[in-house]
Amino acid sequence: xxxxxxxxxxxxxxxxxxxxxxxxxxxxxxxxxxxxxxxxxxxxxxxxxxxxxxxxxxxxxxxxxxxxxxxxxxxxxxxxxxxxxxxxxxxxxxxxxxxxxxxxxxxxxxxxxxxxxxxxxxxxxxxxxxxxxxxxxxxxxxxxxxxxxxxxxxxxxxxxxxxxxxxxxxxxxxxxxxxxxxxxxxxxxxx
Amino acid sequence: xxxxxxxxxxxxxxxxxxxxxxxxxxxxxxxxxxxxxxxxxxxxxxxxxxxxxxxxxxxxxxxxxxxxxxxxxxxxxxxxxxxxxxxxxxxxxxxxxxxxxxxxxxxxxxxxxxxxxxxxxxxxxxxxxxxxxxxxxxxxxxxxxxxxxxxxxxxxxxxxxxxxxxxxxxxxxxxxxxxxxxxxxxxxxxx
Numbered sequence: 105x106x107x108x109x110x111x112x113x114x115x116x117x118x119x120x121x122x123x124x125x126x127x128x129x130x131x132x133x134x135x136x137x138x139x140x141x142x143x144x145x146x147x148x149x150x151x152x153x154x155x156x157x158x159x160x161x162x163x164x165x166x167x168x169x170x171x172x173x174x175x176x177x178x179x180x181x182x183x184x185x186x187x188x189x190x191x192x193x194x195x196x197x198x199x200x201x202x203x204x205x206x207x208x209x210x211x212x213x214x215x216x217x218x219x220x221x222x223x224x225x226x227x228x229x230x231x232x233x234x235x236x237x238x239x240x241x242x243x244x245x246x247x248x249x250x251x252x253x254x255x256x257x258x259x260x261x262x263x264x265x266x267x268x269x270x271x272x273x274x275x276x277x278x279x280x281x282x283x284x285x286x287x288x289x290x291x292x293x294x295x
Numbered sequence: 296x297x298x299x300x301x302x303x304x305x306x307x308x309x310x311x312x313x314x315x316x317x318x319x320x321x322x323x324x325x326x327x328x329x330x331x332x333x334x335x336x337x338x339x340x341x342x343x344x345x346x347x348x349x350x351x352x353x354x355x356x357x358x359x360x361x362x363x364x365x366x367x368x369x370x371x372x373x374x375x376x377x378x379x380x381x382x383x384x385x386x387x388x389x390x391x392x393x394x395x396x397x398x399x400x401x402x403x404x405x406x407x408x409x410x411x412x413x414x415x416x417x418x419x420x421x422x423x424x425x426x427x428x429x430x431x432x433x434x435x436x437x438x439x440x441x442x443x444x445x446x447x448x449x450x451x452x453x454x455x456x457x458x459x460x461x462x463x464x465x466x467x468x469x470x471x472x473x474x475x476x477x478x479x480x481x482x483x484x485x486x
Contacts, residue, residue: 124301124305127305127309128305128308128309128312129309129312130309131305131306131308131309131310131313132308132309132310132312132313132316133313134309134313135309135310135312135313135314135317136312136313136314136316136317136320138313139313139314139317140317140320140321140348140349140352141348143321143351143352143355143356144351144352144355147355147356147359148355151359168410168418169410169416169418170409170410170411170412170413170416170418172409172410173409175359175360176357176359176404176408176409177357177358177402177404177408177409177458178409178410179400179402179419179458179460180402180410180418180419181400181402181419181421205398206397206398206462206463208362208366210360210362212360215351215355216351216354216355216359216360217351218360218361218362218363221362221363221366223366223463225397225463266360268360272398272462274398274421274423275423276424
């Protein structure tokens with residue numbers, strides 16, 4: 105470098121700084137975009153790690169308390185049942201008994217997108233009244249299934265995800281009845 | 296060797312810039328995405344799969360598995376009627392009347408987003424469990440210290456928030472949440 109004139113050295117180091125700054129900025133943009141798109145997947149993955157729930161099995165929970173610290177802002181007036189699903193071994197059948205009060209069955213993709221909600225009270229579904237069975241079969245792309253009578257078939261946008269059931273405890277005095285109904289919900293892989 | 300250091304520095308700067316700007320943007324979008332109604336904020340897009348990536352990231356983080364607004368409307372209050380953030384060092388009164396939904400509840404959360412530990416295991420009031428005046432209105436005291444009548448403990452963390460959940464809201468309310476007559480949140484005294 106000793107044979108290069110001082111002005112040329114200045115110019116080339118300024119240009120070098122510009123190039124480095126531009127490259128860094130580009131890198132920052134890349135990181136920014138990747139992170140924003142990844143957040144929903146990361147949230148899902150983090151929850152799976154934290155809760156360690158067995159996939160393709162229905163897990164029943166009592167009303168949340170201050171000890172419930174896996175998902176933020178849980179409603180203390182709900183009974184939650186959760187079936188993390190993995191459709192790689194086959195379609196998933198979910199069954200649940202409809203209670204008297206508010207009840208919903210929601211399916212979430214691996215990026216937490218809510219792609220399906222079944223809510224008998226609001227949707228006034230024929231046959232979905234107290235004590236009835238709700239049967240849902242989840243398929244991923246490429247899977248086929250011929251539904252039996254009363255079964256609803258649903259396409260999942262991702263192989264993994266979560267089915268979440270909510271039972272509202274409207275009458276605290278009848279909690280045990282509602283809890284018994286909750287525990288009748290199940291999910292399993294169809295081989 | 297100098298090149299190695301330069302590349303490492305540039306990459307570090309890119310990561311810090313990228314992560315920092317992503318986090319800031321998600322935070323800003325999340326804070327401004329919702330419909331405002333007095334001290335209450337609601338996210339219009341909770342549960343929707345067509346929201347922009349920043350909104351989806353924000354919802355995945357703070358309203359994981361929330362359902363869409365025709366099913367359930369979630370309002371949160373982090374401030375009182377005057378716009379001052381809710382502090383456990385102050386006492387508040389939540390005052391309201393009936394709401395146009397099949398069922399609704401008011402829940403207090405600690406600053407970390409989980410339910411407030413307390414001896415009574417009291418976390419929320421529902422439309423059924425609230426003590427009402429003769430005209431059907433109610434007041435709920437929000438304070439770390441016990442109160443007669445309706446009282447929700449706010450706990451020991453610095454700040455807290457309140458969640459208002461409306462299940463199966465009337466179509467009018469679902470369409471115009473900013474116009475609903477929601478409870479007022481008045482600061483009464485501070486220590």
